[in-house]
Amino acid sequence: MTTRIFDGRRRVDAIAADGRGVAYGDGLFETMRVHRGTVPWWDAHWARLQHGAQRLHLRLPEPRQVREEAADLFANDDSANDRGGVLKLIVTRGGGGRGYAPPAAAEPSWLLSRYPVPVAVADGLRARWCETRLASQPLLAGIKHCNRLEQVLARAECIEAGVDEGLMRDLDGNVVSATSANLFVFRDGRWLTPLLDRCGVAGVCRAQLLPALQAREARLDTAALEAADAVFLCNAVRGILPLARLGARAWPAHPAIAAARVALARRHPAFALDVEHP
Template sequence: MRGGPSRGSAMIAIFQGRQRVDSIAGNDRGLAYGDGLFETLRAHRGTLPWWPAHWARLTRGAQRLRLPLPDPIQVRDEALALLDGGDGVIKLLLSRGSGGRGYAPPVDATPTWVLSRHPLPPPVPAAGLALRWCTTTLAIQPALAGLKHCNRLEQVLARGEWDDPLALDRDADEGLMRSGEGDVVCATSANLFANVGGRWRTPAVDRCGVAGVCRDWVLAALDADVGRLAVVEIESATAVFLCNAVRGILPVARLGTRHWSMDPEVVALQRRLATAHPAFVSAAPLFT
C-alpha cells in the first residue's frame, strides 16, 4: 500500500473517478451526509466469486441515488490487485465525491471510491449463533429500503447495544432488528430466514432492510416466501438462520432463551453454498 492515509486499516486504495489519490477530501459527501453505497465481498484465492451480483446491486443503488459509477473493469482489477491472490474480504465504498456545503447533489460529481482488504471473518460457530433482540428499530423508508447505502446509524446504535457493560446477553453473536412497526427485518449485518409452520420465510426489504447478495442466493436455492414476519413467528419457528455475503449461511442456535438444534435443511443449504462459492467450504460441517 502506498504511504499516508491508511491509518488503522491494513490495505486500502482510494480513487477519484479514474485516478488514484492519497486521501479522502474533507468535503467528501460520503463523510458529510453518508451520500454513498458500499459492498462487502468475500474473496477466495484471489477471486471474487460473487462480483457480478455485488456490482449489479451497486448499479441498482447508484440508479436510485443518482450516484455516478466508476468503471467496473477498473474497480474489479484494482480489487483483484489488492487481493493479490489471497483470501479475505474486500470492501468497496462509493461516495458521490467532493461537494460544496448544502444537500443539493452536484450535477457533475466525480465519484470517490475506496477499496479496502480485510482479514477473513471468524469461522461460523459449529453449534450455531446466539442472538439477542435489539431495541433500536429500523425506520420505514421505502426510498432507501433494500439499498446498501452509507446511512447506517441505526445499525451502529443497534450493534452498540450489547457492548454496553450493563447490557444483558453480552455474549450474543448478533442482534435481530425490528422495523418501527414491530416486524422482524434482519440482524445488524445479516439477513434472516425462519422456518415457520413448515415453510421457509424471509422478511421483505421494500420498506427497510438490505437486499443481501447471499439472501438473493438463498432465495434462488430455497423455496421461501418473502413477506412480513412477526416476532411471535420467529419465536415459534422450527429453524432460523442468518446469511450474508461475507460469512455465508449462519445457523442460529439460540435467541434469548429460545434454543434450536441444528436443522438438516440448513446444513444441506450450507453444503450447496460451499459448492456455489468455494470460500464457504469450511463453513459446511462434515456431519448431517
C-alpha cells in the same frame, strides 16, 4: 487492512475534506468474500451497486478499473488452504462543498479495502431483540447505502448485552434482519424470509438462497420467528450462521440448515468449508 483511494480514475492519498460520503453518508458500499484471489459473486455485487446508484442518482467509477484494482489488491493472496479474504468497496458522490444539494457533475470517490475473514462461531449465534428500530423509507429499502447509524446503535446494544448478534424490527414490529445479516426462518417444512420493501438491505447471499431454498418472502412478527423450527442469518462474507439462542429460546442443530449450507456451497466455493467443518 490495506486501502486504496480514488477520485474518479485517479488514485489519491486521502479522502477529500469536502467528501459527501463523510459529510452525509452520500454513497453506497459492497462487502465481498474473496476466494483464491477472486470474487465469485462479483457480478451480483456490481448489479446491486448499480441498482443503488440509480436510486441515488449517483455516478459509479469505471467497472473495469474497479475490478482490475481489486484483483491487484489480492494479487499476493495465498488462500488456497485458508478461508480467503474480504473486499470492501465504498463509492460516494465525491466532493461537493457545504449543503445537502448534490453537485451536478461530481466525480465519484471510491475506496477498496482488504480485510481478513471474520473468525467463525463454532456453536451457533446468541442473539437478542434490539430496541433500536429500523425506520421505513421505501426509496432506500434494499440498497446498501452508507448511512448505517441504526445498525451502529443496535450493534452497541449487542456488545453491552454480551451477545453475538441482534435482530431488528421496523417501527410496526415486523422482523427485518439482523444488524449485519439477513435472516431465514424454517416453519412447517419451508423457508421464509422477511419482505424488504420498506427498509433493510437486500443481501447478495439472500438473493442466492431465495431460489436455492425455494423460500418465500413474508411479513414476520416476533412470535412467528420465536415459534420457528430453525433460524439462520446470512451474508456474503460469512455465509450461513445458525441461530442457537434468542433470549430464553434455544434452537438445536437442524438438518434443514445443514441442507441450506450444502446449497450455498454449490453457489460459492468459499462456503464449502462450512459444509466440511460445520
